[in-house]
Amino acid sequence: MSNLTIRNLDPEVKHSLRRLAAERGVSMEQEARERLAESVNRATRRKTSIFDELTKLGAAPDEPFDQKRTTDEMWDESFR
Numbered sequence: 001m002s003n004l005t006i007r008n009l010d011p012e013v014k015h016s017l018r019r020l021a022a023e024r025g026v027s028m029e030q031e032a033r034e035r036l037a038e039s040v041n042r043a044t045r046r047k048t049s050i051f052d053e054l055t056k057l058g059a060a061p062d063e064p065f066d067q068k069r070t071t072d073e074m075w076d077e078s079f080r
Helices: 011-024 028-045 050-057 067-078
Strands: none
Touching (some): 011 028
């Protein structure tokens, strides 16, 4: 394991970290370790592109979608 010294830590951050640790019944050092690990892991998971994430949410269309026809129809309607 490695050691890390954090200098110039805002007193409010230290106070909040101490309070959060006390609420969980762990040391401030343990709280800081877990929060740092969580933050780094979250950042690592975001390496996938937003396009990939959105693609996972989408469903394949039931039939082919003709975007040109649709935009042509919308264009035609706007000039009526």
